[in-house]
Amino acid sequence: xxxxxxxxxxxxxxxxxxxxxxxxxxxxxxxxxxxxxxxxxxxxxxxxxxxxxxxxxxxxxxxxxxxxxxxxxxxxxxxxxxxxxxxxxxxxxxxxxxxxxxxxxxxxxxxxxxxxxxxxxxxxxxxxxxxxxxxxxxxxxxxxxxxxxxxxxxxxxxxxxxxxxxxxxxxxxxxxxxxxxxxxxxxxxxxxxxxxxxxxxxxxxxxxxxxxxxxxxxxxxxxxxxxxxxxxxxxxxxxxxxxxxxxxxxxxxxxxxxxxxxxxxxxxxxxxxxxxxxxxxxxxxxxxxxxxxxxxxxxxxxxxxxxxxxxxxxxxxxxxxxxxxxxxxxxxxxxxxxxxxxxxxxxxxxxxxxxxxxxxxx
Amino acid sequence: xxxxxxxxxxxxxxxxxxxxxxxxxxxxxxxxxxxxxxxxxxxxxxxxxxxxxxxxxxxxxxxxxxxxxxxxxxxxxxxxxxxxxxxxxxxxxxxxxxxxxxxxxxxxxxxxxxxxxxxxxxxxxxxxxxxxxxxxxxxxxxxxxxxxxxxxxxxxxxxxxxxxxxxxxxxxxxxxxxxxxxxxxxxxxxxxxxxxxxxxxxxxxxxxxxxxxxxxxxxxxxxxxxxxxxxxxxxxxxxxxxxxxxxxxxxxxxxxxxxxxxxxxxxxxxxxxxxxxxxxxxxxxxxxxxxxxxxxxxxxxxxxxxxxxxxxxxxxxxxxxxxxxxxxxxxxxxxxxxxxxxxxxxxxxxxxxxxxxxxxxx
Numbered sequence: 001x002x003x004x005x006x007x008x009x010x011x012x013x014x015x016x017x018x019x020x021x022x023x024x025x026x027x028x029x030x031x032x033x034x035x036x037x038x039x040x041x042x043x044x045x046x047x048x049x050x051x052x053x054x055x056x057x058x059x060x061x062x063x064x065x066x067x068x069x070x071x072x073x074x075x076x077x078x079x080x081x082x083x084x085x086x087x088x089x090x091x092x093x094x095x096x097x098x099x100x101x102x103x104x105x106x107x108x109x110x111x112x113x114x115x116x117x118x119x120x121x122x123x124x125x126x127x128x129x130x131x132x133x134x135x136x137x138x139x140x141x142x143x144x145x146x147x148x149x150x151x152x153x154x155x156x157x158x159x160x161x162x163x164x165x166x167x168x169x170x171x172x173x174x175x176x177x178x179x180x181x182x183x184x185x186x187x188x189x190x191x192x193x194x195x196x197x198x199x200x201x202x203x204x205x206x207x208x209x210x211x212x213x214x215x216x217x218x219x220x221x222x223x224x225x226x227x228x229x230x231x232x233x234x235x236x237x238x239x240x241x242x243x244x245x246x247x248x249x250x251x252x253x254x255x256x257x258x259x260x261x262x263x264x265x266x267x268x269x270x271x272x273x274x275x276x277x278x279x280x281x282x283x284x285x286x287x288x289x290x291x292x293x294x295x296x297x298x299x300x301x302x303x304x305x306x307x308x309x310x311x312x313x314x315x316x317x318x319x320x321x322x323x324x325x326x327x328x329x330x331x332x333x334x335x336x337x338x339x340x341x342x343x344x345x346x347x348x349x350x351x352x353x354x355x356x357x358x359x360x361x362x
Numbered sequence: 363x364x365x366x367x368x369x370x371x372x373x374x375x376x377x378x379x380x381x382x383x384x385x386x387x388x389x390x391x392x393x394x395x396x397x398x399x400x401x402x403x404x405x406x407x408x409x410x411x412x413x414x415x416x417x418x419x420x421x422x423x424x425x426x427x428x429x430x431x432x433x434x435x436x437x438x439x440x441x442x443x444x445x446x447x448x449x450x451x452x453x454x455x456x457x458x459x460x461x462x463x464x465x466x467x468x469x470x471x472x473x474x475x476x477x478x479x480x481x482x483x484x485x486x487x488x489x490x491x492x493x494x495x496x497x498x499x500x501x502x503x504x505x506x507x508x509x510x511x512x513x514x515x516x517x518x519x520x521x522x523x524x525x526x527x528x529x530x531x532x533x534x535x536x537x538x539x540x541x542x543x544x545x546x547x548x549x550x551x552x553x554x555x556x557x558x559x560x561x562x563x564x565x566x567x568x569x570x571x572x573x574x575x576x577x578x579x580x581x582x583x584x585x586x587x588x589x590x591x592x593x594x595x596x597x598x599x600x601x602x603x604x605x606x607x608x609x610x611x612x613x614x615x616x617x618x619x620x621x622x623x624x625x626x627x628x629x630x631x632x633x634x635x636x637x638x639x640x641x642x643x644x645x646x647x648x649x650x651x652x653x654x655x656x657x658x659x660x661x662x663x664x665x666x667x668x669x670x671x672x673x674x675x676x677x678x679x680x681x682x683x684x685x686x687x688x689x690x691x692x693x694x695x696x697x698x699x700x701x702x703x704x705x706x707x708x709x710x711x712x713x714x715x716x717x718x719x720x721x722x723x724x
Contacts, residue, residue, distance in 0.1 A: 163692060168654035172662050215630035215652045215688070217669070251612045251631055268577035269613055290577045292530035300534050307579070326577070330525060 212248020574610020
């Protein structure tokens with residue numbers, strides 16, 4: 001349909017053979033890059049950067065200029081949807097995201113409605129279109145959203161949290177209310193992701209950043225089921241692959257693989273070989289280097305990167321693996337470390353395939 | 363040896379049959395209790411409370427006056443050992459623990475030495491003796507320590523951390539230095555726990571609060587192996603059971619069960635039935651209610667508590683299960699909620715055993 005110069009990422013998500021293991025990094029357009037900080041400064045503040053399609057496009061492409069990454073990801077925030085619901089997203093300097101009007105009671109939940117992506121979230125779909133044009137088919141563009149549960153965490157807590165007391169209080173006291181909120185969130189996320197697809201996103205990722213704080217049982221009910229509801233509503237005309245990433249969800253890989261996604265993101269606590277044995281016949285796997293490895297020297301970065309590629313397993317090396325960090329890249333990462341990482345993923349994963357190729361000739 | 367009025371907790375840790383499932387709560391002597399806050403106020407500050415054997419004894423016993431808990435746990439802090447190493451532990455108001463002299467370089471690591479528990483940590487063993495006398499054999503007393511890795515996190519970071527950047531940088535850059543530090547920590551923890559045993563602790567718990575932030579592989583090397591080193595050095599004259607609790611360690615239960623502990627603590631992300639199937643033939647299991655359940659009403663607390671007891675499994679109900687939360691109790695917990703929890707654990711677990719008893723008569 002749309003010709004790509006490099007479709008390795010999409011092929012890996014579909015578990016098709018590739019010449020090497022594709023790599024991109026969560027938060028690859030971020031504060032570790034001086035050029036990102038310069039654009040952000042020009043924008044004035046973080047939200048202005050998100051809300052300008054031109055500037056969002058500019059920072060989306062910056063890491064691709066530096067490194068031969070195999071995918072671009074829409075530059076945006078995971079909290080655009082609740083912002084569009086009217087909760088008043090803002091960023092206090094030096095703190096994380098906050099909402100002016102957190103959702104704490106029944107009345108507030110009942111007031112929630114699915115925002116129209118073509119109105120309140122137009123700046124996002126405009127960014128998708130702008131980025132697609134600027135990419136010119138170099139690599140695929142990933143669209144994304146926070147998961148319904150992760151959005152609910154911020155919406156109820158009103159910001160980040162250490163113990164998730166407010167949102168879990170609502171969950172345990174009023175599961176009916178929590179479910180109602182998650183239904184709205186799921187429908188809002190689905191509409192949002194569909195708008196991104198229509199605008200040109202070639203793959204999607206759902207960031208379930210806070211699914212891992214839930215108890216077994218509660219996770220399935222309050223995070224996984226709403227994500228299934230999202231997936232069921234997606235209109236994927238080109239069979240665009242969807243990645244679901246629950247941070248701290250390593251105990252639930254089989255549950256996640258069953259909701260209809262194409263790939264499961266895993267953090268660094270997961271053994272990639274074990275993950276592949278559990279779900280590799282159904283889903284691709286994305287991950288999972290500890291971002292803090294990038295604080296070490298080049299030799300250690302190479303060694304840990306190779307260890308991660310090896311962990312995925314020797315048979316059919318790398319088929320169904322997308323290399324990534326296990327979480328967003330740290331703002332304190334030296335940019336040169338990323339170059340070492342990307343180069344190692346490409347070179348070493350090629351050599352693994354060649355080794356298997358020559359072995360199969362014996 | 364020492365006669366106990368209630369040895370249910372010790373029997374459960376040894377996987378012997380019990381009349382009901384024993385229960386205690388991490389941080390059961392804590393800020394949710396008004397009487398604790400009163401004593402703490404009298405002490406002046408938190409560390410003064412830890413360092414006074416009489417006041418530590420007073421707060422240790424407070425929850426036992428309110429609730430029919432099946433174990434007491436020494437009131438202390440997990441950072442007493444690095445404090446005794448001379449790092450200067452202090453608590454800034456409203457913040458977590460901090461160290462005046464964090465361990466950041468080779469020289470600082472090489473300076474570390476195992477403190478003499480009979481000198482710098484005398485206040486802890488005095489507290490153990492005082493509490494044992496005051497308990498008069500009602501229930502067993504648990505001694506505890508932070509794990510070598512968890513101590514290292516605070517020692518290197520100099521306090522709490524969101525990304526563990528400093529300690530992981532040392533780990534990935536200088537694994538030799540990190541291993542040296544962990545060896546000292548392990549030997550210090552072993553000496554500390556042995557002193558607690560000698561003073562009368564009847565069970566031990568190792569809190570590996572931050573093991574779960576490590577990557578698969580790094581966990582086994584930098585958290586589990588040092589805990590194994592601790593266990594190998596313990597002098598358990600009465601076969602005192604040892605519980606190892608890695609928060610976020612649900613993916614490594616079989617590895618943990620193999621290091622020589624009697625019980626494995628699990629947080630709420632773990633399915634208790636699955637944990638039992640994996641390691642129940644070797645270890646007891648402690649856990650795992652989400653502390654935030656206690657923010658709900660009495661009916662929901664009862665339902666979630668029963669669900670937790672049921673999850674452990676119907677066959678030989680409760681054998682080898684110690685009920686606990688999956689993490690420390692929140693300071694915002696209504697004290698009456700704890701009464702509901704403890705009562706439900708006792709009553710419902712008794713009924714499960716009676717049901718099985720009557721079924722086996724059929």
